[in-house]
Amino acid sequence: MLRFLRKRLIASAIAMLLVTLVVFVLARIQGDPRALYIDENMSQEMYEALGRELGLDRPLYYQYWVFVSQIATGDLGVSIHQHRPVADIVLERLPATLKLATAGFIFSIVIGVPLGILSAVRRGSAWDFAGRTFAVLGHSLPSFWVAIMAIFIFSVQLRWLPAFGDGGLDHYILPAVALGWAAAGGQMRLMRSAMLETLDSQYVVLARAKGVSQRGVIFKHALRNALLAPLTFAGLTLGSLITGAIIVETVFAWPGLGLLAINAVVASDYAILQGVMIVITFFYIATSLLVDVVYAWVDPRIRYE
Amino acid sequence: MLAHRPAVGVSAVDATVLEVRNLTTEFTTKWGTVRAVDDVSYSLKRGETLGIVGESGSGKSVTALSIMRLVPSPAGRIVGGEVRLNGRDLLALSEGEMTGVRGREIAMILQDPMQALNPVLKIGDQVAETIAIHQGLRGKALLEKVIEALRHVRIPAPEARVKDYPHQLSGGMRQRVVGAIGIASQPSVIIADEPTTSLDVTIQAAYLRLLRQLQEEYGLGIVFITHDFGIVAKMCHRVAVMYAGRIVEMADVGTIFDSPLHEYTKALINSVPPLEADLERLPQLDGQPPLLHDLPPGDAFAPRSTLAFTPEDASVRPELVEVEPGHWVQLSRPSVADFDRYAHLVSYG
DSSP states (O other), rough: OOHHHHHHHHHHHHHHHHHHHHHHHHHHHOOGGGGGGGOOOHHHHHHHHHHHHHHSOOOHHHHHHHHHHHHHHHOOOOOOOOSBBBBHHHHHHHHHHHHHHHHOOOOHHHHHHHHHHHHHHHHTSSHHHHHHHHHHHHHHOHHHHHHHHHHIIIIIISSSSSOOOOOSHHHHHHHHHHHHHHHHHHHHHHHHHHHHHHHHHHHHHHHTTTTTOOHHIIIIIIIHHHHHHHHHHHHHHHHHHHHHHHHHHHHHHHOSHHHHHHHHHHTOOHHHHHHHHHHHHHHHHHHHHHHHHHHHHHHHEEEEO | TOOOOOOOOGGGGGOEEEEEEEEEEEETTEEEEEEEEEEEEEEEETTEEEEOOOOOSHHHHHHHHHHHHHTTTTTTEEEEEEETTTEGGGGGGGHHHHHHHHHTTEEEOOOOOHHHSOOOHHHHHHHHHHHHHHHHOHHHHHHHHHHHHHHHTOOHHHEEEEEEEEGGHHHHHHHEEEEEHHTTTOOOOEEESSSSSSSSSHHHHHHHHHHHHHHHHTOOOEEESSOHHHHHHHHHEEEEEEEEEEEEEEEEEEHHHSSSSHHHHHHHHTTTTTTSOOOOOOOOSSSOOGGGOOOSSSSSGGOOOOOOOHHHTTTTTEEEEETTTEEEOOOOOOOOHHHHHHHGOOOOO
């Protein structure tokens, strides 16, 4: 188990390093970073002094080393427009996005997984039909449209729920559904097919032949074996929900990373964009590491490999 | 270990433990309704092994699942007959009552030990589950019982093995675990569905020996499903040969080998390659097992028989007739010699 963990940790660190390399290269492809600071009052001396200050007079590999070690110490640079450390700005916005992503994630699991189990156990029933319809709709309806329609119906017409902004629990319902529906649909379909497979397996026949009750067969024997695929998907979802929040945050005026990134694009504030990108990929990698650990806990064959 | 079950006296040794009468199971498929088990009847005595032999798709396994009431539903359903276990009709029980019977009075050993154990549960827990359900044991007493069951199926160092997962055991060991689950609550009947098919020959022999020992020890009735006549000769007291969902011949093992009457039985026995002979080709039975959704009307075996069937002969559904005490056979019309000999027993229209 420890060896497995160490292996996964090293792999995650390498992935993170590669991401910083991509971000670094993309940033340098943009051209001379000093171009953003230039105005009519700038002299040639000031221009070169700025180059030295930014470390542009050093070789590229050294610049990359500085870049990485700054990230490692939590320094993501300074925003060109806000003149504040990017790390502070990102950290301000991060909780809102994490809360929204978590709400969407919880929605996708709480609705998707039980619906998938129910659909598999009552295969061909009305529940199965309803579950599959829910999944297809979630997959095919674009989240911005769902968001707009949800605001129109539940906020404007029915006046049940707030239309925008962060706040109490009621503020989370519409954005969480808009954000999590597609993931819930995917989760439901994966859970359903995995359950159908395990319910057809020989060990389930043997469990029944042993006299295990229907409940025991479903939850003890079939479910745990069926969890691997939905678990992978859950990990990926958590990562993509953070990215997916960009659109939903924009519609709901949610003060999170997504809105921050969109505004940074509009203002050409590359430092913020870089920071958001690094933070998001960090969460993506961290969640997939978490998934691997949970994997090993669920399936002993992985643990002992 | 037998403490919870009343001791069986000598007088009960001959007692019938399982009686299957006119069992019929159907499946709904996209080609229509298929009769996978068609009017099957047999009985099993305490301590007896009944072999069920036939090609794939002949209804052997579905018969077993029907007895356990584990036919995959809603596609499959038992449409008629009786399954009497120790005098009680299992088909009349509620699902809850049946759950109490499975694993306690009748158990199953499945074909593939690689697939039959749950990969994410420790083998000790998998054996413990059935003991906990049927004997209500917990904690230390339960663990002791599990170790005892594993020791009974000759698993070395069972105290350490209980913590292993299935993938840490060899195929033979896994099949022993499945066996331990089967005997854990001392059922009166075990249905073994090709339990050695996926094992090496030497491990197979050891496993069969173990089954026979357990049978003697507990007086188990065993329904042994196989397609291997070599195993039949070693294991079974009586044999039922199935074809297209029906029993075509049933007799004690000596009769089946020495004087089989049905064409299909003869062909199956002939297809066992003799050890000494140096054959160019293995003997084989021409044709394919029939498709159950497209059975020939009347005699299902007629198209593959070497006998001369007239269309009229083939259209008659042969009855299973007891031609001599304990020897049942489906008499088809063209088996003239046999037919004349036993004609007085047959009531064709």
